[in-house]
Amino acid sequence: MENPRNSELFGQKIGLAEMLKGGVIMDVTDATQAKVAEEAGAVAVMALERIPSQIRADGGIARMSSPGMIREIQNEVSIPVMAKVRIGHFAEAQILEALGVDFIDESEVLTPADEKNHVYKHDFKVPFVCGCRNLGEALRRIGEGAAMMRTKGEAGSGDIVEAVRHMREVTEGIRRLTQLREDELMAEAKNLGAPFELVREVAQLGKLPVPNFAAGGIATPADAALMMQLGAETVFVGSGIFASNDPAPRAKAVVEAVTYYDDPKKVLEVSMELGEAMKGRAVNEMGEDEKMAGRGW
Amino acid sequence: MKPPVGILTLQGDYEKHRQAFEALGVETFGVRRAEELEQVSGLVLPGGESTTLTRLVDRAGMREPLRRFASELPVMGTCAGLIMMARSLVDEDREDYGVEPLGLLDCDVRRNGYGRQIDSFTAALEIGGWGGGKVPFPAVFIRAPRITRIGPDVEIVAEHQGEPVAIRQGRILGLTFHPELTRDVRFHRAFLDWVHGN
Numbered sequence: 115m116e117n118p119r120n121s122e123l124f125g126q127k128i129g130l131a132e133m134l135k136g137g138v139i140m141d142v143t144d145a146t147q148a149k150v151a152e153e154a155g156a157v158a159v160m161a162l163e164r165i166p167s168q169i170r171a172d173g174g175i176a177r178m179s180s181p182g183m184i185r186e187i188q189n190e191v192s193i194p195v196m197a198k199v200r201i202g203h204f205a206e207a208q209i210l211e212a213l214g215v216d217f218i219d220e221s222e223v224l225t226p227a228d229e230k231n232h233v234y235k236h237d238f239k240v241p242f243v244c245g246c247r248n249l250g251e252a253l254r255r256i257g258e259g260a261a262m263m264r265t266k267g268e269a270g271s272g273d274i275v276e277a278v279r280h281m282r283e284v285t286e287g288i289r290r291l292t293q294l295r296e297d298e299l300m301a302e303a304k305n306l307g308a309p310f311e312l313v314r315e316v317a318q319l320g321k322l323p324v325p326n327f328a329a330g331g332i333a334t335p336a337d338a339a340l341m342m343q344l345g346a347e348t349v350f351v352g353s354g355i356f357a358s359n360d361p362a363p364r365a366k367a368v369v370e371a372v373t374y375y376d377d378p379k380k381v382l383e384v385s386m387e388l389g390e391a392m393k394g395r396a397v398n399e400m401g402e403d404e405k406m407a408g409r410g411w
Numbered sequence: 412m413k414p415p416v417g418i419l420t421l422q423g424d425y426e427k428h429r430q431a432f433e434a435l436g437v438e439t440f441g442v443r444r445a446e447e448l449e450q451v452s453g454l455v456l457p458g459g460e461s462t463t464l465t466r467l468v469d470r471a472g473m474r475e476p477l478r479r480f481a482s483e484l485p486v487m488g489t490c491a492g493l494i495m496m497a498r499s500l501v502d503e504d505r506e507d508y509g510v511e512p513l514g515l516l517d518c519d520v521r522r523n524g525y526g527r528q529i530d531s532f533t534a535a536l537e538i539g540g541w542g543g544g545k546v547p548f549p550a551v552f553i554r555a556p557r558i559t560r561i562g563p564d565v566e567i568v569a570e571h572q573g574e575p576v577a578i579r580q581g582r583i584l585g586l587t588f589h590p591e592l593t594r595d596v597r598f599h600r601a602f603l604d605w606v607h608g609n
Contacts, residue, residue: 122533122551129553129592130528132424133458133491152509155467157422157460192502192509192522193460194554216528216554239529373421373443373467 117311118236118259119323127241127261130194130216131325134158134262134348138338138369139327141165141352144183145190147361154365158194158217160350161187166223166270167353167392170404176224178206181213188214196243201410202228204237211240217262218242220255222409223269223352232410235259245329247280247407249287250306253316254411256324257309263322265346266407267330270353272394274331274340276407281328281344291317330407333358333391335371335384342375353392360389415440416606417451421467423459423491427591431599445476453485453606456492458553458589461522465495465510474513481515485582485605487598493585494520494556501559516583517562524557524587531555536569536576536588542597549595550576550588558587 118124137157142148148159163179164172178199188195194216199206201220206227210218218240220233235242236259244255245266252263265284267277287306294302294317303313315323328346332338333354341349349372355365367384374380402408416432418425420441429439440451448454454477456464468474480486481496488496496515500522512520525532531554535547548569558575561567568577568584576587577598582605590598 125551125592126528126531126533126553129424129551129589130531132427132592133460133553135424135426135459136420136422137460137463152462153466155463157463188527193462194528211529214527214529241528369463369467370470 123239124236124259124261128324130241131243131262134194135325136372137348138365138372139196139348139350140355140365141350142187142356145186147356148187148191150362151355151365152191152193154362155369156193156365157348158196159187159191160196160198160219160352161215162198165353165356166406167272167357167394168270169223170270170395178203178210178224181209184210184213184215198224199233200224201226202231202233204233207233207238207240207242211238215240220244220260222266222406226409232258235261243327245407245410246284248283249291249316250308251411252284252322252326253306253308253312256322257312260324262325262327264327264329264350267328267332268397268400269330269406271331271397271400272333272354272357272392273397274333274337276397277328277330277332277341278344280330280407281341281346284322284326285345288316288321292320331397332368333394335367335381335388338368338371339375339381342372348372357392358389364388364391414450414452416603417442417448417454419443419454419456419464419492421471422463423457424589424591425455425457427589428455428457428489428599431591431596432603434594434596435600435603437603444471445473448473448476448480453487453602454480455602456486456488456495458490458492458591461491461494462510464491465512468495468513477513478515481583485584485602486515487584487586487602488516489586489589489591490553490555493587494522496583496585498562516578516580516585517565518558518578518585519560520556520587521559522556523554525552525555528554534571536571538569538577538597541568542599542601544597548590548597549593550590551592552588553592555587
């Protein structure tokens, strides 16, 4: 059987992920916010009914957003529009594909639909992004057909600690693979719980075979610059912008902090005179049942 | 020593362009500030999001410096890069385009001209002898723009279904697709010839 990752279709999926590099993808809940995000310079928007911090506060079941609301956002902006499906909910994904969203996020921010299986993403023409906490999880999702990975972080917390942990876990896992001998890779694949062929590929490449972005807890330009310097190729900002007290300037500042992430003077300049960042909640004060990162495997 | 080829690294798939030039044994230099244009002898505007890229160009005060640069030295734009180079944007649904293109190449384009990501595609293009060799070029179109008008001084380099998808005006090259996403470096090689004055 031919490897679907060598297909023209998968090349087109990764191609879109490549176009989003060096940018900021922003969570938006309506067409007005989408316009603010586009004007600030976002490379894409994630359309969802409630930002993660609201989902956290409201409780209840978080599902795919209403297609009508996503359609309004698609009509408002020219940049790519992404939307989330519950883990394993391939019927929600079929609806989003029919709606023509540009990227689907199979996301732990929503209430999982399947505690055992994720969506088989090679079945879709639309590319998928998935969250991960470490290299093994990243390679399992890529094995299923994800065309972009992101750290899970802890969505809606405003606390960067988990995104840092997950990004470092992934890069450390990759660094380790590059140092192993060929005859040690199968044992490591077993440890990671990851497909052997992908383990070999990463050992040779020294990086993931798909773009690697950061998400979950990014609230300031400094947070964005930190994640970029840790190896993220783009950042997702969920609650960090529209849960702050003055979203538009903050959105613009985060965009420039990503472009000039390695230039502290520039990051300083864009950080001046921003309003208050989102209040947030420290992850280490949350109960295990409140954390979203543990959803999916 | 020849000054390196510049790649606009404000946003987008600039790393893929760097790899294409690296495969040709050529060093590149990332350009994110107006003064950095003085250090390069040709410039690539990569794929990415044209609205984001154009806004960042304006915020960095690079609009006029880029126009001056393009009047003297070779520039290649792929997808979003071509959109940035156009005279104007054509879009039936929208009054407010949000961004003004730079007007480096006498053409009009329609963004997302084929539709959304599910309409992205790959096609084999006849490109004559460009960059050497006669086999068709494997062109990857990602949410690609369509060229709706070209000026009298613009030459068509390649077509897809009877429409221009690669055009040039002097040493300004605009492609609606992404040669940097394939291993075929013919367009990069042809561009290098311009940069090196051949």
